[in-house]
Each structure stands twice: as structure tokens, then as C-alpha cells.
Amino acid sequence: MKKPLAIDIFCGAGGVSQALKNFFNIITAVEYDPIIAKTYELNHGSEHLIINDVEKLTKEEFIKMTNLKVKQLDLLVSTPPCQGFSRHSRKKAFDSNDHRNKLILETTRISDIFHPKYIFFENVDNIINYKVFHTFLRRLVNLNKLGYKRNENRPSYHINFKVVSVYKYGVPQKRRRLILLAKRIDDYPFVEGVIKFPKDGTPIIGSPLNVWPKEKSSILLGEHLSKYELKPIEAGETDPSDPLHTCRNLSALNLKRIKSTPHDGGSRNAWPEELLLNCHKKSNVSFGDVYGRMDRNDFAPTITCGCISYTKGRFGHPTEDRAISLREAALIQTFPSDYKFTGELSDKPYKGSKDNMATQIGNAVPVKLAETFIKELYSDLINEKNRE
Incomplete structure (x- = not known):
């Protein structure tokens, strides 16, 4: 069986791609910094690497570069810059206007182009306190309270997100990160995926996506x-x-x-x-x-x-x-x-x-952390194909 297809839109030095290539065929990776892109190239080659700002790549350019049609992409990986969401940021968290924070919305812009089957998203734990993250979730889920699409031109996703300690997923480090997994919804209504936004507190998913790896502690x-x-x-x-x-x-x-x-x-x-x-x-x-x-x-x-x-x-x-x-x-x-x-x-x-x-x-995203979650998505994808 051919490897399923993946795009890595904030590839950095290639930590996620290192895990990704064991399960998926990476058809496009995007990094805007040419020096960091050199590190990526040294380890993963340059044939699929694009050195550019994701925001500047148009829908037409993405389609031309990937030669993919809607729903042909199996996995979109998005690990956008996290500095604007850092706890060290001096700006008020919920309404911060740091431009870098809006880069997370590139995830939904690209998913709107390809309608990938799955999405892997990673960022700092503090992102959960930001208004732009709540906007991101609304666009990603794209469901009204009855479980139908809010916007017919966009895909809808069943999601799960948690703040995790990476030492529970094979990384010998006290690092806390926000992980979000998403799976495309193809049958409606889907009330299980409806998300609510309390005025104060964390957004609540009706029934979170049941695709998540078991915890396995790292060695010391x-x-x-x-x-x-x-x-x-x-x-x-x-x-x-x-x-x-x-x-x-x-x-x-x-x-x-x-x-x-x-x-x-x-x-x-x-x-x-x-x-x-x-x-x-x-x-x-x-x-x-x-x-x-x-x-x-x-x-x-x-x-x-x-x-x-x-x-x-x-x-x-x-x-x-x-x-x-x-x-x-x-x-x-x-x-x-x-x-x-x-x-x-x-x-x-x-x-x-x-x-x-x-x-x-x-x-970088710790390689073993990415590998643990990507392997889980890959297993679910294979199970889906076997049921077809």
C-alpha cells in the first residue's frame, strides 16, 4: 500500500517531519526562514520543501505545488510559531494582537483548500487562553448547534485537544504542550462534535474525538x-x-x-x-x-x-x-x-x-511526541481504509 499523503506547513528544523516520514509521504513542507530551511534540507531533502511565508502562498499556488484535489490529502500538520502565546508575553492574553498569533488561522485556510482527512496541531499550553484560538476552533469545527455545517464551503472536523506533559509521551522533559487532533466529518448531522464556548473557561466539545494515544512515561x-x-x-x-x-x-x-x-x-x-x-x-x-x-x-x-x-x-x-x-x-x-x-x-x-x-x-516539536500522535492518526486512517 502506498503511504498516505501529508503536508507540513510550519516545518521548522523538521522535528515533526522526522516522525511523519515513517508513516506518511510528505508532499509539501513550508518554512519561511532560509537558514532553518537548510537544516530541514540537510535531513529531509529539498524536493518537497518550499521556502516562503505560508501567508503569502495562494490557494492556486498550493494546488499547483501539491497537484492534489479536494479530499486527497490525508494529513495536515500545523505547528505555528508559539512565541506570541508565551506566558512571558507582556500583552493581555485573551485579546492579544500579536500578528504571529494569527498564523494559527493558516491551519484552517489550508484545510479549506484540501479538506484533509486529519489534522495534527501543536502549540504552547497557554494558547488556550487566547481569543484567536477560540476563533480557530469555531472555524475548524464548523458546526451549528444541530450538528450541521455552519459554512457549506468549508470542511467540518471532530476534534479533541488537551494540554499534555511530554514526559508522558516518550520525551524525557518537563514540557507542557497543547495538542489538537482533528478528523474530517463526512456524515451530518454530527451533534457529538458540537463545541460550546463558556464566557469564562475552556471550550467544551460534546463528545471529543476518540483518537488519542495511551500515555507511556519516558525514561529519566x-x-x-x-x-x-x-x-x-x-x-x-x-x-x-x-x-x-x-x-x-x-x-x-x-x-x-x-x-x-x-x-x-x-x-x-x-x-x-x-x-x-x-x-x-x-x-x-x-x-x-x-x-x-x-x-x-x-x-x-x-x-x-x-x-x-x-x-x-x-x-x-x-x-x-x-x-x-x-x-x-x-x-x-x-x-x-x-x-x-x-x-x-x-x-x-x-x-x-x-x-x-x-x-x-x-x-522544535519533540520528535517522539510527534511520532506518538502521528502513529495514532495513521492507525486510525488504516482502520478506516480496511473498513471501506
């Missing part, structure tokens, strides 16, 4: 990293056998600080007073994870864009006197151990800005 960080037998390195060093196993140098003061930090979860609370920053000497100071070490006997903290910076979170190595390396960050995001990254417009991997590569890693 130490066991996960030990599988890869990475060479010990010092601050500022690069492993000659793996250019991505490279970490930032530390100032003399920060080197003293990390040496004074207990292994496996230690924090700045153990430092002598002369090593403390003045701001940390004050009472009720937050961000206690800053300058901390990861713990091999626990899950890693959320891998962010600052994941290789000792000063930006609990990104100290559990036992070595350095911040984690780019390779370790990628492995915690469950990328394969040979996955290539680049920080410049080059066909050679591991070149250019470390910050750029760290941003790509931190922004």
Missing part, C-alpha cells in the same frame, strides 16, 4: 542520555567526532559557580555568598532554576531557545562543569543522534551561529 534523563555514550567535554570544547556535541565557554566566575553547584539538580542555593549575583541576594527572588544543573534522576526542564546558555535556566550539565551541548539538547528533544543542524546558509552541517541552532532545537 540519565538513562536516556547514557544510551548515546557522548564523550565528556569541558566548557568551550567540541567533540571532534561530533561537531554538534559542542558547548559554550564559561567565564572564570561562572566556572567557579558551576563547580560550586552540587551534581544532579544542584542550584545556586549552595554557592558561597561571594559567588551570588546582587539581585539573587534579595529575598523572594524568582527564577530559581537559573544557573542550576539538570538531574539525571529526573526529567529535563523545558528545552528553550536559550538551552545552551548556563545563565538562562537549569541548563547546567548534571555532572560536568559546563552547560549542556547542542547535541544533548537535540537528544533531549528526541532528535536522532545523527540529526544535522546548521546556523548559516550552507550545505555543510554544524556551521554558523550556535544561537541559531539552539533556537531551532528549542522551537
Whole structure:
């Protein structure tokens, strides 16, 4: 049997595509940043890759690029930028006008073109508090209270969405994400899929889509990293056998600080007073994870864009006197151990800005998380075909 067809419209460095290609034929992937697109190309090729802003691609261009008719697309993957929905955003959540937030509506624009059988959508957990997300849900479900289409020109979807902890889905990391799965409705009325929007609170689906993987906890960080037998390195060093196993140098003061930090979860609370920053000497100071070490006997903290910076979170190595390396960050995001990254417009991997590569890693959907959900959608699709 031929692989079913998929489109990945915010493909980034290719974390979802890495999982996707084991089950689906990726006919189109879209990434607007040319450097990030280079990372994608290094791992997945360029034949199906479009380097452009999704918003600028017209319906006619999408149809020409994919050569698909309505209902021929099996899966649409949409993992739009999440920075505008971050809890660190200073704008009031519900009515925020950050332009990036409106990119989630590209999901329904593209689904209106192809009417895919399934949709996989991922974003930060805080998106649930935004008005634009509620607009997105209304467009996606497209049902009136009697279970008929509100707009006859658009597809309707039976959905389920939850905020999940990724360590419950095979990723050794304390990361919370919003996952939404959708399945096209082909028979009406479908009252089970009707969604209600309380004035205060989370939207409620009459009977959520019963397509969801079972939880299976990840192994802990130490066991996960030990599988890869990475060479010990010092601050500022690069492993000659793996250019991505490279970490930032530390100032003399920060080197003293990390040496004074207990292994496996230690924090700045153990430092002598002369090593403390003045701001940390004050009472009720937050961000206690800053300058901390990861713990091999626990899950890693959320891998962010600052994941290789000792000063930006609990990104100290559990036992070595350095911040984690780019390779370790990628492995915690469950990328394969040979996955290539680049920080410049080059066909050679591991070149250019470390910050750029760290941003790509931190922004990626963890591969094992995507794989768990995509496999579930694939299984449901195969079951559907077998029943036909």
C-alpha cells in the first residue's frame, strides 16, 4: 500500500517531519526562514520543501505545488510559531494582537483548500487562553448547534485537544504542550462534535474525538542520555567526532559557580555568598532554576531557545562543569543522534551561529511526541481504509 499523503506547513528544523516520514509521504513542507530551511534540507531533502511565508502562498499556488484535489490529502500538520502565546508575553492574553498569533488561522485556510482527512496541531499550553484560538476552533469545527455545517464551503472536523506533559509521551522533559487532533466529518448531522464556548473557561466539545494515544512515561534523563555514550567535554570544547556535541565557554566566575553547584539538580542555593549575583541576594527572588544543573534522576526542564546558555535556566550539565551541548539538547528533544543542524546558509552541517541552532532545537516539536500522535492518526486512517 502506498503511504498516505501529508503536508507540513510550519516545518521548522523538521522535528515533526522526522516522525511523519515513517508513516506518511510528505508532499509539501513550508518554512519561511532560509537558514532553518537548510537544516530541514540537510535531513529531509529539498524536493518537497518550499521556502516562503505560508501567508503569502495562494490557494492556486498550493494546488499547483501539491497537484492534489479536494479530499486527497490525508494529513495536515500545523505547528505555528508559539512565541506570541508565551506566558512571558507582556500583552493581555485573551485579546492579544500579536500578528504571529494569527498564523494559527493558516491551519484552517489550508484545510479549506484540501479538506484533509486529519489534522495534527501543536502549540504552547497557554494558547488556550487566547481569543484567536477560540476563533480557530469555531472555524475548524464548523458546526451549528444541530450538528450541521455552519459554512457549506468549508470542511467540518471532530476534534479533541488537551494540554499534555511530554514526559508522558516518550520525551524525557518537563514540557507542557497543547495538542489538537482533528478528523474530517463526512456524515451530518454530527451533534457529538458540537463545541460550546463558556464566557469564562475552556471550550467544551460534546463528545471529543476518540483518537488519542495511551500515555507511556519516558525514561529519566540519565538513562536516556547514557544510551548515546557522548564523550565528556569541558566548557568551550567540541567533540571532534561530533561537531554538534559542542558547548559554550564559561567565564572564570561562572566556572567557579558551576563547580560550586552540587551534581544532579544542584542550584545556586549552595554557592558561597561571594559567588551570588546582587539581585539573587534579595529575598523572594524568582527564577530559581537559573544557573542550576539538570538531574539525571529526573526529567529535563523545558528545552528553550536559550538551552545552551548556563545563565538562562537549569541548563547546567548534571555532572560536568559546563552547560549542556547542542547535541544533548537535540537528544533531549528526541532528535536522532545523527540529526544535522546548521546556523548559516550552507550545505555543510554544524556551521554558523550556535544561537541559531539552539533556537531551532528549542522551537522544535519533540520528535517522539510527534511520532506518538502521528502513529495514532495513521492507525486510525488504516482502520478506516480496511473498513471501506
